[in-house]
Amino acid sequence: MDANLLPAKPLSAVERGGLYRTIFTRRDTRGEFLPEPIPDDILARLLTSAHHAPSVGFMQPWNFIIIKDIEVRRQVHAAFTKAHEEAAQMFPLEQQEIYRSLKLEGILEAPVNICVTCDRDRAGPVVIGRTHIRTMDIYSSVCAVQNLWLAARAEGLGLGWVSIFDNCEVQRVLSIPEGIVPVAYLCLGKVSGYHRQPELETAGWRSRVPLNELVYLNQWGSEGQSGLSKEIREAQKFAQSHACSRD
Secondary structure, three states: OOOOOOOOOOOOHHHHHHHHHHHHHOOEOOOOEOOOOOOHHHHHHHHHHHHOOOOHHHOOOEEEEEEOOHHHHHHHHHHHHHHHHHHHOOOOHHHHHHHHHOOOOOOOOOOEEEEEEEEOOOOOOOOOOOOOOOOHHHHHHHHHHHHHHHHHHHOOEEEEEEOOOOHHHHHHHOOOOOOEEEEEEEEEEEEOOOOOOOHHHHOOOOOOOOHHHOOOOOOOOOOOOOOOHHHHHHHHHHHHHHHHOOO
């Protein structure tokens, strides 16, 4: 065996269970934050997890701005409030009341905010894997967000992604240089608990689309006949069992 390769063995049943439970119980946290601070060693583990995300051409285009100052967060919250009202008016009248009733951020409540950015020039003008799909570096930064999100759930923390902003306003408030793209504004902290289902599903805004309707075989639109219908049903039961389990 090549000395540079790790053994390609499945994780133990306990390790797999922990991973799947982390995935199936991860939630976009908004209104459950507690004011307690996050220990620095835990925050460092989360950032290290994010930094180990896959990236096109190994360019690692991300930076992480940790925001604790309340005045800075108030400015960000003001930008959210303005955009939130603008967004409300984009929905049909019958949905606007529901939209305004939803808690869609925890900027002031969470003890830590993190802005994840993408430096599109970090690896030079020509990057392996980005030669034809220029947005692959943005997608790489999103992978870092997902790593951070799952690590936060594993640590018993909540994380919420706030995307209702004028990105230029966030860039101004955080003094982000021109050419650096703000990808995600995250609220992070200890929480009182996790919702059993995504809040938008509970509120009746949208339901989870059945996976069988989203999987095709060989070509788009093969009437959902992937040959995995039975296995997907079993996997959904597996997911539900992990999402409902208790420590």
